[in-house]
Amino acid sequence: MLHAAATPARKKVRIATTSLSGCFGCHMSLLDIDERLLELVDLVEFDRSPITDIKHCGPCDVAIVEGGVCNAENVHVLRELRANAKVLVALGACAINGGLPAQRNHLDVGDCLTRVYCDRTGGEVPDDPELPLLLDKVHPINEVVRVDYFVPGCPPSGDAIWKYLTDLIFGRMPRLEHPMLRFD
Amino acid sequence: MNEYDKFSLDGRPIYFERGQSILEAALAAGVYIPNLCHHPEFKPHGSCKLCTVKVNGRFGSACTIKAMPGQEVASDTPELNGNRRVLLQMLFVEGNHFCPGCEKSGNCKLQALAYDIEMLTPHYRHFYPVREIDATHPDVLLDFNRCIMCELCVRASRDVDGKSVFALAGRGTASHVVVNSPSGKLGDTDFALTDKAASVCPVGAILSKRVGFAVPIGERQYDVDPISAQASARQAEEA
Numbered sequence: 001m002l003h004a005a006a007t008p009a010r011k012k013v014r015i016a017t018t019s020l021s022g023c024f025g026c027h028m029s030l031l032d033i034d035e036r037l038l039e040l041v042d043l044v045e046f047d048r049s050p051i052t053d054i055k056h057c058g059p060c061d062v063a064i065v066e067g068g069v070c071n072a073e074n075v076h077v078l079r080e081l082r083a084n085a086k087v088l089v090a091l092g093a094c095a096i097n098g099g100l101p102a103q104r105n106h107l108d109v110g111d112c113l114t115r116v117y118c119d120r121t122g123g124e125v126p127d128d129p130e131l132p133l134l135l136d137k138v139h140p141i142n143e144v145v146r147v148d149y150f151v152p153g154c155p156p157s158g159d160a161i162w163k164y165l166t167d168l169i170f171g172r173m174p175r176l177e178h179p180m181l182r183f184d
Numbered sequence: 185m186n187e188y189d190k191f192s193l194d195g196r197p198i199y200f201e202r203g204q205s206i207l208e209a210a211l212a213a214g215v216y217i218p219n220l221c222h223h224p225e226f227k228p229h230g231s232c233k234l235c236t237v238k239v240n241g242r243f244g245s246a247c248t249i250k251a252m253p254g255q256e257v258a259s260d261t262p263e264l265n266g267n268r269r270v271l272l273q274m275l276f277v278e279g280n281h282f283c284p285g286c287e288k289s290g291n292c293k294l295q296a297l298a299y300d301i302e303m304l305t306p307h308y309r310h311f312y313p314v315r316e317i318d319a320t321h322p323d324v325l326l327d328f329n330r331c332i333m334c335e336l337c338v339r340a341s342r343d344v345d346g347k348s349v350f351a352l353a354g355r356g357t358a359s360h361v362v363v364n365s366p367s368g369k370l371g372d373t374d375f376a377l378t379d380k381a382a383s384v385c386p387v388g389a390i391l392s393k394r395v396g397f398a399v400p401i402g403e404r405q406y407d408v409d410p411i412s413a414q415a416s417a418r419q420a421e422e423a
Contacts, residue, residue: 093283096304097310099282102310106313106315140306140310150304154283178300178409182299183298184283184290184295
């Protein structure tokens with residue numbers, strides 16, 4: 001027989017992704033892997049992610065986190081991902097060092113809110129209980145939970161994300177070298 | 185150059201001229217040792233410690249130790265590169281190094297070293313210090329958020345330009361670069377864009393105005409070839 005029996009299907013890696021205090025640029029960059037998305041579909045399935053719109057994640061293999069931690073909701077989401085994922089990956093500058101949102105860290109958050117909502121429009125700082133409370137500083141995610149891997153870049157290129165993800169999925173030690181390793 | 189004037193760097197023979205430091209001899213031979221506060225035109229400073237090597241089993245700065253015949257020098261080892269990564273991580277968390285928003289990105293030695301030594305995360309808790317920006321000078325912007333206190337500008341302004349525009353003040357974690365004018369502002373000094381001190385900053389703390397992003401990201405000095413490969417390529421060109 002020329003064709004051997006089909007090898008048993010490889011168990012798909014379950015991935016959760018989220019964007020905390022980020023711009024979704026890293027998620028956009030994930031889509032930049034272009035036609036490799038078709039390969040990815042054979043390798044992984046998505047849990048909580050902007051792609052699936054699942055709100056809470058269950059047990060998964062890999063959690064990919066974009067963005068830093070700027071409010072109370074970010075903390076809850078991040079902790080939920082950490083509790084459910086075997087491996088947690090910080091994706092992009094904001095998750096790794098706070099990035100652009102952290103540029104407010106030298107300002108007083110109360111001053112910022114007053115300046116935006118009161119001084120200019122004469123209104124009040126919104127205090128709807130549904131709104132997550134802002135933290136006084138924006139933090140990289142490794143200041144809140146344990147992080148296994150870091151993929152720097154603003155955003156990391158599609159190639160860098162693909163390299164790192166496939167290294168992880170196939171059990172290689174993930175590695176990014178020049179020129180894929182970039183901070184900008 | 186005789187057989188006597190050579191030492192061993194990671195097992196390779198390096199010939200040197202009398203008076204050269206280990207770092208100078210290595211760079212002249214096209215072998216890269218990471219460094220940040222070193223500049224061939226100035227007296228060694230020995231403060232950044234990136235060039236720390238093991239000479240006959242003992243730690244020392246390659247930029248301040250003179251090359252001696254028969255030295256056994258180790259540089260490119262997992263132990264030393266691990267220490268270098270930690271030093272870089274500490275430099276990154278100590279200031280505000282937001283690469284995506286920095287005009288120096290791609291030309292920055294701190295960033296290039298972090299790439300070369302594969303620093304994926306600053307790891308430590310960020311200080312997020314509150315530091316000044318001084319835009320008072322017509323041609324030069326000072327952004328102390330990115331200063332790593334290598335004192336290259338201090339040395340260049342004092343030793344080459346003869347102006348002593350910059351100095352280091354404070355001690356320990358309170359160390360910071362100050363500007364030598366009654367107001368403390370760069371605009372009130374005789375600092376000029378043509379000064380040596382305006383072009384030696386390894387990071388984005390001293391920036392020339394009105395040239396921002398003239399060279400696009402991706403085409404800059406360290407974007408294509410890593411800093412270590414450039415040192416050996418330069419040597420190959422000169423040879």
